[in-house]
Amino acid sequence: xxxxxxxxxxxxxxxxxxxxxxxxxxxxxxxxxxxxxxxxxxxxxxxxxxxxxxxxxxxxxxxxxxxxxxxxxxxxxxxxx
Amino acid sequence: xxxxxxxxxxxxxxxxxxxxxxxxxxxxxxxxxxxxxxxxxxxxxxxxxxxxxxxxxxxxxxxxxxxxxxxxxxxxxxxxxxxxxxxxxxxxxxxxx
Amino acid sequence: xxxxxxxxxxxxxxxxxxxxxxxxxxxxxxxxxxxxxxxxxxxxxxxxxxxxxxxxxxxxxxxxxxxxxxxxxxxxxxxxxxxxxxxxxxxxxxxxxxxxxxxxxxxxxxxxxxxxxxxxxxxxxxxxxxxxxx
Numbered sequence: 001x002x003x004x005x006x007x008x009x010x011x012x013x014x015x016x017x018x019x020x021x022x023x024x025x026x027x028x029x030x031x032x033x034x035x036x037x038x039x040x041x042x043x044x045x046x047x048x049x050x051x052x053x054x055x056x057x058x059x060x061x062x063x064x065x066x067x068x069x070x071x072x073x074x075x076x077x078x079x080x081x
Numbered sequence: 082x083x084x085x086x087x088x089x090x091x092x093x094x095x096x097x098x099x100x101x102x103x104x105x106x107x108x109x110x111x112x113x114x115x116x117x118x119x120x121x122x123x124x125x126x127x128x129x130x131x132x133x134x135x136x137x138x139x140x141x142x143x144x145x146x147x148x149x150x151x152x153x154x155x156x157x158x159x160x161x162x163x164x165x166x167x168x169x170x171x172x173x174x175x176x177x178x
Numbered sequence: 179x180x181x182x183x184x185x186x187x188x189x190x191x192x193x194x195x196x197x198x199x200x201x202x203x204x205x206x207x208x209x210x211x212x213x214x215x216x217x218x219x220x221x222x223x224x225x226x227x228x229x230x231x232x233x234x235x236x237x238x239x240x241x242x243x244x245x246x247x248x249x250x251x252x253x254x255x256x257x258x259x260x261x262x263x264x265x266x267x268x269x270x271x272x273x274x275x276x277x278x279x280x281x282x283x284x285x286x287x288x289x290x291x292x293x294x295x296x297x298x299x300x301x302x303x304x305x306x307x308x309x310x311x312x
Contacts, residue, residue: 003184030210047231050240052273059277064217071210071287075290079211083205094194094196098193108185114265115230115233119265124260136270144270151277151278154277155278158285165289166288
């Protein structure tokens, strides 16, 4: 655990979360959510939880993003808010 | 609606922050979570399962039934997805006929 | 005071993250946005649990010197320094929670696709209007 790295990664995660819920284009929101998952994965590596980190990188950032892109491509891409 | 949910969020966040004031310090090696049962796993996992990775040992050996339940959850979720998506397809097919 | 902030600021950051997800679940009207909010909320909770496993100066919970012959294994069983490794138990529980999170995500997206097929929109207010109209 390294304190400045932890702060910077927490800040990036927070910015990604805010961006993912404010962007109106749903595909961009999903891709930003993938970036959020990878920053989360770095945060967990920094906390010495490597097993959780690679599960997150493969399952949540990989399969989750693919599922959401599939859902967005089957429905509408534009969002009103 | 937005104002109402913003007020709710602020109140819930304040209540949770009030709850964290009693939490142990971040990175404290003597916190209750790190002193109860996890030293047993760390000491005995190599002897019991001959695996150096303690997380894997706990996941598959000490708490194998937990993982079995997780597999059941994932199976149920997959079945629910398949049934939901196939039901939609069938209804549309009937509509065409 | 400063030490208290340094040892607790990440709990507050997790709560801020959790509240971002909670706000998205309540205030956003698009269903995919709601699902994104749910994902953020769950990740924040998992982050909180993982943070209870951190020990200052500890490494990854993979035992060192494990493959030095069987005699060494039997001897090493009681020689493990517990403070040297991070707490493995929250990692295991959250490993399960991540997989369950993705299962929830899949079911939620399938329901959203079904709603889109039936009402041809993902906005919650339009769906409610369409239901009220009959």
